Amino acid sequence: MSDKGLSVVIPVKGRVAEMRRLLESLRPAVDACTEPVEVIVVDDSGPADAEAHQDTCASLQARYLRGPKHVGAKRNDGVRAAAYDLILFIDSDCLATEHLLQRHVQTLRNAGESVGAVAGPTFVQGVDNAMFRIMSRSKLLNSAFEWPAQARQVGWATTCNLAVRREAFEAVGGFAERPLTVVGGEDVDLGLRLTEAGHAIVCDPEAVVVHDKSSIESLGTVCRRLITYGQSGQWLLDVHARRGRPKLNRVSTLSATAVAGPLLLPAVAAVLLAVDTRERLGDDAPTVRALAESIACAGLDWCFDLGEFIAAWQLGRPDRLFTGFGWTDDPAFVWNREPAKRYGG
CATH class of the missing domain: 3.90.550.10 (Spore Coat Polysaccharide Biosynthesis Protein SpsA; Chain A)
Known part of the structure; x- marks a missing residue:
């Protein structure tokens, strides 16, 4: 002991x-x-x-x-x-x-x-x-x-x-x-x-x-971290398979569009980016700075989807290109207040 x-x-x-x-x-x-x-x-x-x-x-x-x-x-x-x-x-x-x-x-x-x-x-x-x-x-x-x-x-x-x-x-x-x-x-x-x-x-x-603060100071650091987080989600599906959830993976969607209808790729990308930008803008007034920051954030967050996309192929599981990990959607999470930033729920 x-x-x-x-x-x-x-x-x-x-x-x-x-x-x-x-x-x-x-x-x-x-x-x-x-x-x-x-x-x-x-x-x-x-x-x-x-x-x-x-x-x-x-x-x-x-x-x-x-x-x-x-x-x-x-x-x-x-x-x-x-x-x-x-x-x-x-x-x-x-x-x-x-x-x-x-x-x-x-x-x-x-x-x-x-x-x-x-x-x-x-x-x-x-x-x-x-x-x-x-x-x-x-x-x-x-x-x-x-x-x-x-x-x-x-x-x-x-x-x-x-x-x-x-x-x-x-x-x-x-x-x-x-x-x-x-x-x-x-x-x-x-x-x-x-x-x-x-x-x-x-x-x-x-x-x-x-x-x-070094974890968020550079573009390269942010991209690498988000890609790693996405990869880890796919690995977690290997060991906690019941937590798989359908997900609109942006990178998988754009890849499928590029194969099926490449002329549609710019329009599909614009729609996805617009939806994600609106979500990140939240209740902020749509000033030029707020919009620019929200667009950049939405684009960088796609690095997470890229990590999931890469890992699905690494693990030999292309069937999971549109599957995400259920990070917080279980009763073990008991919130005092619903967090503004909660993913995977």
């Missing part, structure tokens, strides 16, 4: 400066926690970055482990090395708030035995640039980070801010170690297996993590 306390597990590759900032932010949180805390960093960086991480861990009282490539496998290694009965997962490009650890410990200790995990919200730190304004309209990028501030209970949660009872985590087999992509989908899969096994995931809106 594990000792009573909290083990913080952080997977990393590269991100030397970000990791230092995270470990620095954890020091006040460790001091504010009433139970013993250890911090474990699991890394598969190249030699130069690995040496830098080791130096950072030595100076900021964290344990350093070498780990495998996949993020889920890294987290599993961290849990196996952990000393305590509660585990907090946080990502290397995040910052801890002062009372983060105490909130997770307190909420889990006070919860009934049916509660297997606590999710806290993650907020992207403010940055006022065009990309941030555009993607603030997206249902897909970062929306799941904020759900624990809007719900009492969720069916899964992002593992940039999730605390679990080690016993429940081990009972369901931990993270999938070889999903389709190096990172993406393993957190959803874990959450679904926990809830299906009867281990509820409750929310603590006061257990806050801050996410580094």
Whole structure:
């Protein structure tokens, strides 16, 4: 049996400066926690970055482990090395708030035995640039980070801010170690297996993590993340097949149009873009800036559909070109207020 306390597990590759900032932010949180805390960093960086991480861990009282490539496998290694009965997962490009650890410990200790995990919200730190304004309209990028501030209970949660009872985590087999992509989908899969096994995931809106703004600063970063999210959805359909839902995949629709009636392609694309732009505009006045941001957001969100399209072929499942994953459409999600940004429902 594990000792009573909290083990913080952080997977990393590269991100030397970000990791230092995270470990620095954890020091006040460790001091504010009433139970013993250890911090474990699991890394598969190249030699130069690995040496830098080791130096950072030595100076900021964290344990350093070498780990495998996949993020889920890294987290599993961290849990196996952990000393305590509660585990907090946080990502290397995040910052801890002062009372983060105490909130997770307190909420889990006070919860009934049916509660297997606590999710806290993650907020992207403010940055006022065009990309941030555009993607603030997206249902897909970062929306799941904020759900624990809007719900009492969720069916899964992002593992940039999730605390679990080690016993429940081990009972369901931990993270999938070889999903389709190096990172993406393993957190959803874990959450679904926990809830299906009867281990509820409750929310603590006061257990806050801050996410580094670099995740939304560049076009390339945004596109890669959305494609990965789409790919992970198709992989999740392999392991949770009953959650498949009919979906109008934009990329699949345009591909089918290009084959069946290429002259119709511009018109079909314009209609799809107009519908998606209107949705992202919401209640905003249709100013030039609002329209431009909504159009750009709609176009970038199609990267998610592109990821689904690519993965359907990667997995040999072209029959799923018009099938999406049901991300939140189950009773495990109990909302305090219906979120403005909810996808897959």
